[in-house]
Amino acid sequence: MTPTPEELYAQREQRFNDIVALKKPDKIPFMPLMMHYFPSRIAGVSNAAVEADHFLMTKYMKEATLKFGFDWAAAVGVPPTKSLEALQVKQIRWPGGDLADDAPFQWVEGEYIEADEVDQFLADPPGFATRTILPRIAAVLQPLSFLQLPPMHWLANGYSTILLAPFLAAPGVKEMFEAMARFAEDAQNYMAAEGAYWGEMAAMGYPQPFVAVGFPAFDLVSDYFRSLRGSTLDMFRQPDKLLAMIDVMLPASINLIIGACKATHTTRAFIPMHRGAGGFMSDEQFEKFYWPCFSALIYACIENGITPMPLFEGDYTPRLKYLATLPPGKVAAHFDKIDRAKFKELCGDVMCFWGNVPPSLLCTGTPEQVKDDVKELIDLFADTGSLILDSCIGIPDESKPENVMALKEAVDEYGVL
Amino acid sequence: MSTELTDAILAMDEDGALKIVKDRLDGGEAPEAVLDDARSAMTTLGEKFACEEVFIPELIMGGEIMKGIAAELKPRITAEHTAEKRGTVVIGTVHGDIHDIGKDVVVMMLEVSGYDVHDLGIDVPVESFVAAIQEHGAQVVGLSGLLTLAFDSMKGTIEGIAAAGLRDRVKIMIGGSPVDEQICTYAGADGWGRDAAAALAMAADWTGGAA
Numbered sequence: 001m002t003p004t005p006e007e008l009y010a011q012r013e014q015r016f017n018d019i020v021a022l023k024k025p026d027k028i029p030f031m032p033l034m035m036h037y038f039p040s041r042i043a044g045v046s047n048a049a050v051e052a053d054h055f056l057m058t059k060y061m062k063e064a065t066l067k068f069g070f071d072w073a074a075a076v077g078v079p080p081t082k083s084l085e086a087l088q089v090k091q092i093r094w095p096g097g098d099l100a101d102d103a104p105f106q107w108v109e110g111e112y113i114e115a116d117e118v119d120q121f122l123a124d125p126p127g128f129a130t131r132t133i134l135p136r137i138a139a140v141l142q143p144l145s146f147l148q149l150p151p152m153h154w155l156a157n158g159y160s161t162i163l164l165a166p167f168l169a170a171p172g173v174k175e176m177f178e179a180m181a182r183f184a185e186d187a188q189n190y191m192a193a194e195g196a197y198w199g200e201m202a203a204m205g206y207p208q209p210f211v212a213v214g215f216p217a218f219d220l221v222s223d224y225f226r227s228l229r230g231s232t233l234d235m236f237r238q239p240d241k242l243l244a245m246i247d248v249m250l251p252a253s254i255n256l257i258i259g260a261c262k263a264t265h266t267t268r269a270f271i272p273m274h275r276g277a278g279g280f281m282s283d284e285q286f287e288k289f290y291w292p293c294f295s296a297l298i299y300a301c302i303e304n305g306i307t308p309m310p311l312f313e314g315d316y317t318p319r320l321k322y323l324a325t326l327p328p329g330k331v332a333a334h335f336d337k338i339d340r341a342k343f344k345e346l347c348g349d350v351m352c353f354w355g356n357v358p359p360s361l362l363c364t365g366t367p368e369q370v371k372d373d374v375k376e377l378i379d380l381f382a383d384t385g386s387l388i389l390d391s392c393i394g395i396p397d398e399s400k401p402e403n404v405m406a407l408k409e410a411v412d413e414y415g416v417l
Numbered sequence: 418m419s420t421e422l423t424d425a426i427l428a429m430d431e432d433g434a435l436k437i438v439k440d441r442l443d444g445g446e447a448p449e450a451v452l453d454d455a456r457s458a459m460t461t462l463g464e465k466f467a468c469e470e471v472f473i474p475e476l477i478m479g480g481e482i483m484k485g486i487a488a489e490l491k492p493r494i495t496a497e498h499t500a501e502k503r504g505t506v507v508i509g510t511v512h513g514d515i516h517d518i519g520k521d522v523v524v525m526m527l528e529v530s531g532y533d534v535h536d537l538g539i540d541v542p543v544e545s546f547v548a549a550i551q552e553h554g555a556q557v558v559g560l561s562g563l564l565t566l567a568f569d570s571m572k573g574t575i576e577g578i579a580a581a582g583l584r585d586r587v588k589i590m591i592g593g594s595p596v597d598e599q600i601c602t603y604a605g606a607d608g609w610g611r612d613a614a615a616a617l618a619m620a621a622d623w624t625g626g627a628a
Binding site for chain 1: 429431471472473474477478481513514515516518564565566568569594595596597599600603611612
C-alpha cells in the first residue's frame, strides 16, 4: 500500500533521526543539506532571476526535490539579495547586483574590526557593532555611526521622546528608515515564499532540514570581523584579545540557535564551519582557539535537545581525533573533504557520515563515476548504516542533472540495507 | 650566517626578529647579509609548511615579520640586492570567482621561495592571463577558484591560453577547495594541488629546481 504523505514524512524524519542516533536504518537516504542555484539553472533560469523573485526560486526548489527524489526538501541557500540591496550591503556581492547574472552570491572578507579597535569592541560590543561595524558593512546604515542616545528607558515617556529628535532629524536618517522599509518588504516576501515552500513540501511528505543556523564563535570573529589574515595575526600579536572576542561571540550562536528552534518548534541546527579545517591551524592552535568554542556550541545544542548539524568545510581529517570525543549518536556530521576510511575507524561509533560525494564528479563526471562513488560510500558504511548521501555542501550549482539522478539511482540500488 | 635571526623568525618572535635586525645594522653589518638570513628563514618556513610542521598562520605571520624587516632594510640597501629568481609565475582567481584567500597564501609561499610572482587578483578574464603570460614571459600559470563555477572558468582560461598559442610555453597548475584530479583532467591543466606546498612543489618541478 502506498504510504500517505503523513506517513512518508514520519518515515523520513525517523530515518534521519535513527541514523544520527547510530541505529541502523532500513535504507540509506539522499538528503541534500541545501541548494542554491542548481534547481533554477537546470530550468534555464539565471541566478539573477531567482534572486529577484523568491517565489520563482522556491518553485524550482520544489520541482528539483520531486524530480530527483530527495528524502527531504533541501534548505534554501539563496539569500534575499533585494533586501541586502536595499541596505547597500558591501560584505556580500550578488548576481543582478555587481556580479554577472549567472554568478552566485559571494562573500567579501575584510577587517571590519581593525586590529587596534578590538579593545573598543570588547568594551562595548553592541555599541561598537551599531556605530562602527554596521555602517561599514551597509552604506545606508551610515547614520548609525553618530547614534548617541541615552539608555532607552530614560526616554520611555512622552516628553523625553523629543530627545530622539537630534538623531532622527540628522542627515541620512530618514533615507535609512526608508531603506529599511524596502528591506522589510522584500524580507516579508522572502519569508512568505519560504513559508509556502515548507508548507507545501511538508504536505507532500518532505521534512525541512533546519531553521536554526549558528557559526562557531571563532568563525564569527574570523569570517565576519577580523578576516583570516587579521585573526591569524591576532593569534600571535594579541591572542588574549582574540580569545576575548570569541568569548563575546559564543553566546550569540548558542542563543540564536536555541531561540530559532524554540520559535519554530524545530530541533535541528545548521553549523557551517570554516577556519578549523586541516591546514588552517596546528593542533595546538586548534585546541586553544577553535575546539573550545566549537565544542561548547555542540554541547549547548545537545543539552537543549537540538541535533547539531556541523558542516565541516575543508578537510577535517586531521581533526577526527577531536570529533571522536563528542557524545555518541548526537551529531549529524556533514563532510566536505575527508578520509572516509579514517573517519570510519576513528568516529564510526560516534557520529554518522553525511555528504562527501565530490562536486567535481557531479559537475564534470559521468553517471557511472557518480554511481561508483556512491557504491564505495555505501559499501564502507553498510554494516552500520550510519550514512546519509549528499555532495559536499548540498547540490553544486553546476551539477549535471544526469549525475544527480545517478546519485539517486545508486542510493536506491545499493542503499537498501 | 647568523642563526639568531632565522631562529627568531621561525619562532614567530616578531619583536625579537626586528630587534636583531636593528642591532645587526647598528653593529655595522651589511643589510644585504641580514636580508639573506631573513629570506633563508622564510625558505625554511616554506619547507616546514610542506611537511606539515607549521600551517597557514605561521606562513601569514612569517610574511608579516618579513614585511617589517624589509621595511627596515630597504632604505639602507643602495644597490639592487635581489636573489636570483627561480622562475616567473602568473597567478589569479579565474573569472566569475572573487575569492582570494587560498590564492594569496600560494602567492606568499611562491614569493618567499624566490619566484617572481605576478598576481592578477580575482575574477580575472582569460585575456588578462594571456596578456600577463606574454608580458612577463611566465613559465608557470596558477589558476585559483573556490566555487564550482571555477571548473568551467579554468577550462575556458586554459583553452584561451592555448588559442593564443601559449600553451606549450607554460605549465598550468590549478587549485582551490573543490579542485581535484577530476577537474585537472577536465580543465586540461598540468597539475593540481590541495595547498600552497603542493603549488610550490609543482612550480619547483616545472622550473627545474628543488621545492
